[in-house]
Amino acid sequence: MTKPLRTGIGVILTAIMLFPVYWMINVSFTRDTDMRADPPHLFPFNGTLEGYRAVLDQQMPYLGTSLIIGLGTVALTLIISAPAGYALAKLRSRGAGVLNFVLLIAQMIPGIIMAMGFYAIYLRAGVLNTVPGLILADSTIAVPFGVLIFTAFMSGIPDELINAAMIDGASRWRTFRSVVLPVSRNAIVTVSLFAFLWAWSDFVFATTLDGGGEYQPITLGIYHYIGNNNQQWNAIMATAVIASIPATLLLIVAQRYVAAGVTAGAVKD
Amino acid sequence: MTTHAETLVRTRGTTRVRRARGPWAAWAFLAPVIIYLVAFYAYPLYRNLDLSLRHYTVRSFVQGDAPFSGLDNYRAVFDDATFLPALLHTMVFTLVSIAFQFAIGLALAVFFTAHFKLSATLRALFLVPWLLPLIVSASTWSWMLNSDSGIVNYALSIVGVEQINWLTSPDWALTSVIIANIWIGIPFNLVILYSGLQTVPGEIYEAAALDGATGWQRFWRVTFPLLRPVSAITLLLGLVYTLKVFDLIWIMTKGGPTDASTTLATWSYRLSFGNLLPEFGPGAAVGNLLILMALFFGLFYIWRQRHD
Structure with missing residues (x-):
């Protein structure tokens, strides 16, 4: 050919x-x-442009909520997974193998089952239909992935770099913050992008844990649209187009990170 | 200062100190994720197991004093008329989806290994379906498959095919969600298989070409066998991911009409959240069966990955 x-x-x-x-x-x-x-x-x-006018009139609160949920999920995911990745990559500890195994398994648990457990817990704790509750649930999609990415990336940081910082008198925490994190920029970008995208796209947790909430994400905005006015397809599709913007931006801005993210964890180097 | 001293000792090569001090620092860094996993993974899963072993009503769900009922919920699920169809649909949905995703993904991966103009850009564009929110893909496909005004039926009518009620006929609902799911899954297979193909050394192809192998022979005799480890991992991971598909089916058909596209995932959701009177016990029981299936293939995947 x-x-x-x-x-x-x-x-x-x-x-x-x-x-x-x-x-x-x-x-x-x-x-x-x-x-x-x-x-x-x-x-x-x-x-x-009727459809887009409808989006401006009706969907802005949903989009704003999704943005907050996405950013919150990114922050929570990074806080939990970056230190863990560092520990697994650089600080040999006995439970590392077990923890890696648990993280792989965690990624395989169907979201709908997690949602049911969360529902039962949230109902009694009174965090059902709240934005923080949804952020917490959404982060469970990204945390195992985040730890795996950070572990893989930080394993590649030369030991000499870390040792040099510690000889200069930096504590482990200082070393982590001032040496390890800055050189892990690519991993931070990859994890953040995926955490945001997954939280933005989440429907399972949104419909189970925030179905009656005052602030609901855009996925529920579209879902209510489909349910309510079955005829106004230009408005539904306009909302869908707007909801696709983060995915599109991600692809344009960070193409190589996306492909790296898909393959990471799936295939061993 | 202790860390400083420790480092000095460490750089001199004394491993005993490293063993003694290392774990504490490691556990300090690991503590957040361990607490997180216990609180937000293990505990919800435990709650789910607990749900499946009790007899719940709406009142006892709120108050938390439902009586223990052993495996009654599981028995009820097995005896339910929806169980066998849901299990069958889950299997058909999963197997047909990954068979097509894999075959198409592999063909595209092979196609893209030859570097031609625009190949990187086009390959990136192929990722779009995978990145779109599922509600976006699902609602787009719903409208494309609309019986009266959908573009798919229009295209088929040009070649003389009668109107198909994709989403509303029991004969076609499962096929419809499978088609949409194949579309969503192709990018994942393409990317992983493409990266697998990158590891096949070019000299092997050159040697095969010198021996007079045709393109087709080269694929079956050289590429495919070398790609077997990556293929196994792609398929197993696809299996685990496809088993748990819920959004797509629920948004497109809600598992209907009359259970025609109900899988274990949508059935579990419907039992717990889809009816006016929620049946949390049976819903959780179905969910736990789904976990068992996912874990079975998941452990197989991890085992494969370790042994390659």
């Missing part, structure tokens, strides 16, 4: 793969009256 031919085929395959994404964007601009047109409008000529 010649190279230009490959590029051509590659473009066609990508176009097929991304057709649903295109369709979402197209429908978000389609007028209500054209929504059930036969044949369907393949391009949003004569389109409308």
